[in-house]
Amino acid sequence: MDSYVIQTNVNDSLPSMLDVRVNIGGRSSVQGRTKGRKARWNVRPSDMSNKTFNPIRAIVDNMKVKPNPNKTVISLSIGDPTVFGNLPTDPEVTQAMKDALDSGKYNGYAPSIGYLSSREEVASYYHCPEAPLEAKDVILTSGCSQAIELCLAVLANPGQNILIPRPGFSLYRTLAESMGIEVKLYNLLPEKSWEIDLKQLESLIDEKTACLVVNNPSNPCGSVFSKRHLQKILAVAERQCVPILADEIYGDMVFSDCKYEPMATLSTNVPILSCGGLAKRWLVPGWRLGWILIHDRRDIFGNEIRDGLVKLSQRILGPCTIVQGALKSILQRTPQEFYQDTLSFLKSNADLCYGALSAIPGLQPVRPSGAMYLMVGIEMEHFPEFENDVEFTERLIAEQSVHCLPATCFEYPNFFRVVITVPEVMMLEACSRIQEFCEQHYHCAEGSQEECDK
Numbered sequence: 536m537d538s539y540v541i542q543t544n545v546n547d548s549l550p551s552m553l554d555v556r557v558n559i560g561g562r563s564s565v566q567g568r569t570k571g572r573k574a575r576w577n578v579r580p581s582d583m584s585n586k587t588f589n590p591i592r593a594i595v596d597n598m599k600v601k602p603n604p605n606k607t608v609i610s611l612s613i614g615d616p617t618v619f620g621n622l623p624t625d626p627e628v629t630q631a632m633k634d635a636l637d638s639g640k641y642n643g644y645a646p647s648i649g650y651l652s653s654r655e656e657v658a659s660y661y662h663c664p665e666a667p668l669e670a671k672d673v674i675l676t677s678g679c680s681q682a683i684e685l686c687l688a689v690l691a692n693p694g695q696n697i698l699i700p701r702p703g704f705s706l707y708r709t710l711a712e713s714m715g716i717e718v719k720l721y722n723l724l725p726e727k728s729w730e731i732d733l734k735q736l737e738s739l740i741d742e743k744t745a746c747l748v749v750n751n752p753s754n755p756c757g758s759v760f761s762k763r764h765l766q767k768i769l770a771v772a773e774r775q776c777v778p779i780l781a782d783e784i785y786g787d788m789v790f791s792d793c794k795y796e797p798m799a800t801l802s803t804n805v806p807i808l809s810c811g812g813l814a815k816r817w818l819v820p821g822w823r824l825g826w827i828l829i830h831d832r833r834d835i836f837g838n839e840i841r842d843g844l845v846k847l848s849q850r851i852l853g854p855c856t857i858v859q860g861a862l863k864s865i866l867q868r869t870p871q872e873f874y875q876d877t878l879s880f881l882k883s884n885a886d887l888c889y890g891a892l893s894a895i896p897g898l899q900p901v902r903p904s905g906a907m908y909l910m911v912g913i914e915m916e917h918f919p920e921f922e923n924d925v926e927f928t929e930r931l932i933a934e935q936s937v938h939c940l941p942a943t944c945f946e947y948p949n950f951f952r953v954v955i956t957v958p959e960v961m962m963l964e965a966c967s968r969i970q971e972f973c974e975q976h977y978h979c980a981e982g983s984q985e986e987c988d989k
């Protein structure tokens with residue numbers, strides 16, 4: 536056996552030699568010795584995995600209730616527009632994918648931030664004079680979820696905090712807390728169509744606040760902020776020097792009676808990372824292509840944030856190359872009628888659902904203006920046998936086989952969320968069953984018998 540001695544350092548407090556023994560003849564492997572350590576198996580999950588917690592999964596997985604076997608299950612809980620097959624993507628979108636696959640050009644690795652040509656297409660699609668974009672301002676990601684993850688990771692360190700909406704998408708908390716980032720909840724006001732309580736929001740900001748997360752249009756609320764309200768939000772961010780992470784995955788998915796305003800078009804002073812993707816507007820959530828749009832006209836982010844996003848993107852080497860290859864055709868060839876038809880269907884279902892649930896004693900739906908959701912308040916005093924929204928929705932499953940998400944999943948108890956992408960006939964049937972359920976369990980609150988008798 537030949538031995539080699541390698542000098543590693545000259546620090547007297549550390550061992551000065553590393554003894555490596557190599558059998559050139561191949562009989563024995565590398566041999567080493569670690570002083571003071573008794574080898575034993577001790578494989579434990581990481582702190583990051585232990586801190587990762589999805590409140591939706593935690594609540595839904597603990598709902599042990601079984602649906603009524605005599606009634607077909609109607610799921611109003613899943614934010615996937617493809618589930619029932621009634622909302623297919625446009626044929627142009629599908630053909631773009633086929634062409635990209637058949638071309639054979641997109642089978643290898645792309646740059647971690649995406650092909651330059653694909654980033655140019657996204658920049659061109661979203662460019663406007665109020666918020667100009669170039670390819671260098673675009674990072675392609677594996678879905679909007681990864682876009683949000685990269686933005687949080689580049690803006691916040693462990694021990695800092697971010698501001699997120701209540702009610703709000705649970706992924707913000709899941710991602711932040713797994714990274715050791717604290718979350719602070721600012722309130723949305725149902726009586727004001729889910730506008731932000733701006734005074735309460737501003738009171739949460741301190742020297743450790745790394746960013747403000749704004750989701751517009753909203754999941755789970757289906758709300759769309761007015762231009763005036765967005766300007767007020769931006770004024771808070773500018774006054775407090777807090778950058779914004781704009782979750783705009785439902786951008787342009789607003790009903791005909793209101794208008795969607797991208798946040799970046801309303802401010803030149805507040806740096807904004809806007810997150811979007813193909814999932815919802817193009818009805819292909821499984822294709823996993825998202826993006827980050829960097830709006831920084833005052834150069835507040837500078838090169839450091841841009842470089843940080845590039846470095847973070849290199850952890851998984853970017854999104855699917857075939858979808859990137861199809862992106863030009865998807866953005867350029869999808870007809871306007873496709874978008875209009877999708878929104879027309881969603882608005883019709885929203886109106887139907889809102890109208891039906893508004894007529895049910897004990898429920899207080901909030902009319903949506905976009906996205907794919909509607910929130911319904913439960914007047915719990917009229918349903919005394921249920922302790923909270925989780926019990927209410929559990930019994931709704933058990934008795935009526937209608938599955939809605941309790942809004943405790945979104946940190947907003949005594950509401951539930953309805954997904955409005957189901958076929959119209961299923962929506963009608965679901966509303967009918969919810970009415971039957973509420974009529975069976977409704978009780979007049981103490982002192983209000985006279986009102987109930989009317």
